Amino acid sequence: MSESERQVGIASIKLSDDEIDAAVAVMRSGALRQGKECESFENEFAAKVGARHAVCNSSGTAALHLAYMTFLEPGDEVLVPSFTFIATATSVVAAGGKPIFCDVDPKSFLLDLKDAESRITEKTRAISPVHLYGNACNIEAVQALAKKHDLKIVWDSAQAHGATWREADVGSFGDFVCYSFYPSKNMFVGEGGMVCTDDPAMDEQLRLLRAHGDTGRYMHTRFGLNYRMTDVEAAIGRKQLSRLDQMISVRRRNAGILNEKMADIAGITIPAANDSVSHAWHQYCVLVDKERYGLDRDQLIEALSARGVSSGVHYPRGLHQQPVFIDRYGEQSLPVTESHGRSVLALPVHHGMSEQDALYVADAVRSCAA
Template sequence: MSVSSGTAALHVAFTALLDPGDEVLVPTFTFVATASMVQVAGAKPVFCDVDPHTFTIDVAAARSRITAKTKAIAPVHLFGNPCNVDALKDVAQEFGLKVVWDAAQAHGTRYQGKDIGSFPDAVCYSFYPSKNMTTGEGGMITMNDRALYEKCRLMRSHGQSDKYYHTLLGFNYRLTDVMAALGLEQLRKLAGRIARRRENANQLRTHLEGIPGIQTPREQKGGESSFNLYSILIDSDVVGCTRDEFMRLLVSENIGCAVNYPRCLHQQPVFADIARGLHFPAAEDVAGRILSIPVEPSLSRSDIDLVAAGVRKVANAVKPGRAAEV
């Protein structure tokens, strides 16, 4: 079901599935909307640490945070890398939890040979311009349950079941026809673009693996990442500078890069009341060391060679006491 943004997709899915006071397990290392929409829907995000290699929710950590109030899990296929889907499904089944997958960055991501959009209970996509496909702004919820679909469809448009007859509280979260037309064209190109992203990621891995102080991203076992982002971890002790300094040096080599994300959600002021005193060592470490480098499908093999050469140059040049030589 189409909606006007990924945030709207999450808001509708959480509102349809949750009751006030419910708790939802959310990774602390993700975009803010995964958790904020839980809270806007009247429930409580319960933050969990992430796996230090895949950056997706740590299933054992999530399991340890389950209480009598836990109603759902909201795992995020972060950067296009699928979560540990089988293990999460097992936990959900054992504790009777709903699963709302945040697939905002994961169009075309696969797990055990299947597209992640087919997994219950609801899968939420974004069509923001930085995503694998875009409609400018826009989103989508995929689900297998007819009753859930009908509820979400009503919520998308003012809970209106008949002309000016409203049976539910709802929103205006409709995707326009013009955006939908853009989306159909984007969908046609999606598989080719993901294949290019995967080729670029492969090429980056070949070039970057083995550079001291650089950790390349690890794909989930059994999964196929769509590489919406290609994020490396910088070991400051080895390269001799901080992640932020490393990024500045890469930019001076004309290589655009970004930090997704510099701060975990439990460290965000907006969640101060529910996250006071919480610490998640793996997520905090990742947030301090992560750096996204270009992997876009429009980049050619020689562009990727340049990106990799830039990373190698900066990593090799900056050693303790040698920053000035770069």
């Protein structure tokens, strides 16, 4: 392929042949609903991340909602980063709580714990740090804050399959670790989610709430919903899980190339991770400084597109800037979130890329500078 023909997309969402075969085998069997495949997927996922329990369900949003349904009371407050996907906060609202939007650290893009602590009130019940882009939060610092203020932790791990903190998988740290298997994610099934927990009582609650709070024969003891996964999705998930390490290692290689080749481009800030983190590179996000680079973020998107490179913006505005939340909670100012919303850019890093693709992306960013 000549370099002028190269196209590098932003995500790799192709299923492998054995994933397709596994899904088809379930479809042929006729046993589509939650069953043996889901059970095996849960057991294998729990073993992989080092959690005692894993409860599969219908989406990352459902996973978060289920976690909150186990303990949140009406009016309880939950500290969430504003710089994240909307489900981090809508799941709190769906369970009757109020998300309290906090700013993020300018370098890591992760929840700023000082800012979060300053927003704690007598109503604060939980904290939901997001391992954004696959970059793990400082687990010990979050746990210390939660312990000090008696908060539950609902880790939003939707983007962090395969990320580790001090060599332990982020899925191994309770109270709740919530995953998404949406197609853009590091591993996916279509639509799906998982909650990991170390608490057998919570495991039991999550299973109950996932299926209408039904304890058998139409006896509904708790308010629940239908948040089940199907065996078709679980069969795909099991296969994806078996190649997760390999997919993450390609992402890590690609991120290494991007880091090395772009570190000296004036006006492009490459992503930073704590030394204790093994980043899972769901996204590779840079900051674009128009004064030094010559183009602003949106102009760079256009210039890259002309060179066959797709890019994305995660996220153009914080949750506190979303009309749905301004209507409910009023205006608020969070400077880092707002500034990053204007300058953040996700470049391709996914496991479908070759080394040449990664080099091409880095060269394209260098050559677009004005």
